[in-house]
Amino acid sequence: MRVSIIIPVFNKASYIKETLESALGQTYSNIEIILVNDGSTDGSFEILKAYVEKFPDRVLLIDQENQGVSTATNIGIQAAKGEYIQFLDADDLISPDKIEKQIQLLSGISIKTIATCEWVNFKNDIQGNTNVPYGVFRDFDSGLNLLLRFWNEQEMMQPAAYLTHRSLIDKAGPWDESLTINQDGEFFTRVLVNAEQVLYEAQGKVYYRSPGESNVSQQKSERAMKSLLESYRCYEKEVLKIEDSERVRIALKKVYQKFVYDVYPQYPDLIKKAESLMDSLGVREKTYTGGPKFQQLSKILGFKNALRVKRCLG
Template identity: 40%
Template sequence: MTLVSVIIPAYNSSAYIGQTLESVLGQTHSPVEIIVVDDGSNDDTVTKANFYKDQGVLVLSNPKKGACAARNFGYLHSKGEFIQFLDSDDPLAPNKIENQLNQLLSLSNYQKKLVHCRWGRFQKNKDEVYYWGPDAAIRQDLKPIDWLVANQMSMTGCWLLHRSLIETAGLWDESLKRNQDGEFFSRIMLHADEVLFCDTAKVYYRSGNTGSISNTKSRPAMESLLKSLYLIEEYMLQLEVSPRVNLSLANRYQDFAYSNFIANPDLAALAESKTIELGGSELKLPGGAVLCSLATLLGWKNALKIKRLLSRST
């Protein structure tokens, strides 16, 4: 049977790690190798993870080096032909790995393909999913550049991929604090010939976790996010140079400029210069009707300045 390694970085995850591990232990595919890498938790994450040692869960320590370093550390200790990276608070549906693996193994040259799946956003109870992704644009088998141009949200736990793709593309970028998965899987796609979609495989995405990396908006996190966009631009332009690629990239940079104009205007200016260099964006300023009307009349920068003034006065 095909061994799949599931690598789970964990930091202060005691509230969730048990549910996540049980979801992996309950997979309909076997064998599954489960590796938890603790990043220096100061709660009882390690104790709760060690509870499952008798069921074959390997618990390692790689403290205070970050989630990407934990994933790399776990990967280097793994033996599986296929790899599933999973965040410590995101459980899998029981047949997630089996269905994706069967889809891959049914194809020739499966080592050069990676497979994505459905993800359901929930807060406390995974049986109460209030949004199912991904967007329809990537709910199909696609060439890597088509998947990247679509520029739709994904998440780490959605993917299953062959070990050889990681060996070729390289490990996770440990310098990144935001959008690590976006950068990593974009780089993986440089060496893949197809991105598959498995509609019958599901992972549950926990929202509202204030400790989540995706919620980090500090200055270092925003610098890291911008760096990831520079890298993704490099990868996409290696795959295709075209107006549609430029527009997709420009929309990413413009979104960054919108969200950082107030807090990090210098970073927003760098992103805006990239938007202009790439030929401009079609992305409208996100917000309610009043904000959008202000942006139309006065420009998006003035609209955001007015919004800040009004928020200060209330």
């Protein structure tokens, strides 16, 4: 079975060589690497061309004007010929056995099964990586149950940790090119609602490079927060098609509540909209978000009062 590794690239000249070496260094040999240069201006394109010349049978390069990561990813999917899809950011790394171990795990079982593995944080050297204390690093008997774990416990899966059959990718549809943030979370919600099970492979690993300060600040703009809230509305739309239950609505309420927690006190119109979406779910049960201390404060003072105290403390 061929695996297509899709790597969108925009101005990652400092990191792309290391990322490509991790992709080319896979112990699983039946791979193709789809590089989509998204209008880079920092010399990334020249690096990518050199790899195509060196590995013409394994690396395909598509060059386009800058259109954003979702468009670049969609173009990569269209060009991919593999039965399985591996997404990889241009500054992240995967361990040499990642794909091989996951293919072994998925061999002989339903194509509606997704494989995951552990992902860890690093800055410059993967030897100095830090583990993420999440409960997602295990099997789930449905993709929906993994989504509920994300939303109830404020956890996530780094997209490169998945290995997904092409049929699930196609059924989910393209990445949403209108979103400017959380495109991966919204896309994999559509993938996971159709997954029969999620299997955790304990040996492979993804190394997620911690974003720089400029990336973080950009993700806090009003435009980004509006897009983030829209991605959460997409969560609601997709998951309620599969199961409209109290447990799902409680988890969705926590998603909107976490949005308010993260945004407050900025962008009052967006907060008001999130609160309206929370109310429309019709969940009477009190829900709590944030860290343990904040949750305890919320139980005593109420969510909004706890936010005001948090703001004052600063």
